[in-house]
């Protein structure tokens with residue numbers, strides 16, 4: 001194969017070149033995958049995730065040193081009675097080399113996504129988010145100058161900050177929840193030149209998140225037996241599975257896929273319920289009854305996606321089934337205690353979502369679902385907020401537009417976004 005990579009549809013088996021393609025041209029209900037020319041992992045002498053450039057859908061790299069950091073746990077491992085616990089940390093922890101200044105693994109997806117879009121010349125990115133993803137994209141916009149339209153629920157606007165000025169962000173707040181932001185974002189993409197980020201369909205997002213598995217396996221010298229992560233969309237779990245399949249094909253890291261141990265935060269646990277009931281589709285009445293009330297009660301609200309890529313070919317359900325995985329429902333109380341234990345034993349504060357993953361590992365160790373000699377990878381998807389608040393500047397991202405509940409993307413609102421796009425095109429032409 002001449003190209004660095006192709007996209008392949010697991011539905012119809014067709015392969016084709018990438019044009020920031022999010023869907024199979026034949027219309028299959030499947031997540032496209034990247035197939036790279038290099039079958040073995042080559043490490044590049046580049047910063048952050050670009051060390052893994054050969055397995056990212058990009059040609060160049062960004063000069064950003066913000067990748068996952070992996071280390072062998074001592075304190076938490078002793079507490080849990082595990083002999084081989086690799087922590088892969090995404091967040092701010094300078095002593096360990098953690099330089100994701102917005103404190104979550106969403107920076108892993110934002111970096112290759114912004115670069116892929118720029119290389120494909122596809123336009124201006126639109127991202128809908130409940131907080132962490134939007135913040136990560138604002139940060140990468142601030143660092144690279146890439147324009148981005150971010151749509152968030154009004155209640156989440158306070159989570160949108162960066163540690164560098166971000167002058168090329170159009171932040172739109174919507175009176176409503178995450179699903180309303182997604183719906184409004186879709187309308188914004190009807191403007192010529194605005195491209196949806198794509199969520200789980202975006203191969204750059206998944207392969208960026210997959211660097212957690214690559215980094216952890218390199219640090220341990222082998223693939224783990226079990227992988228722990230808290231999930232909302234489950235994209236990180238799919239990414240871990242795909243990266244592990246690549247490492248199996250490489251041949252130097254072991255031949256068995258790690259079992260995915262994925263967790264959600266009670267009372268909103270649609271994927272746990274669908275998995276336990278053996279359902280191919282998430283049935284709202286069964287799997288997320290009283291969704292609004294349930295979402296309001298979780299401590300980790302970034303885990304409350306109502307439309308995860310569950311039953312789609314190559315989605316979360318396939319990843320769990322292929323790897324012999326399992327799911328955990330974690331209460332707020334258990335997550336809180338696990339977060340405190342992690343802070344005591346490893347000496348860094350956690351994002352509430354990462355605390356959910358630690359709680360699931362605690363339960364697995366207690367119940368013998370992982371053995372003391374098994375190799376475990378714990379994906380700590382966010383943390384270091386306290387350190388970041390002490391060390392770093394913080395720039396709130398101010399909303400450019402505030403949209404009322406039910407307001408259509410039309411008239412003045414549409415004109416305002418179009419004017420912003422024209423202004424951005426002028427900035428790009430002058431650069």
Ligand SMILES: Cc1ncc(COP(=O)(O)O)c(C=O)c1O
Pocket residue numbers: 104105106132133230231232233234235236237302303351353354381382
């Ligand atoms: C800190 C953190 N952890 C975990 C998740 C879940 O990620 P996903 O389900 O997309 O893999 C999120 C999602 O926003 C997050 O912000």
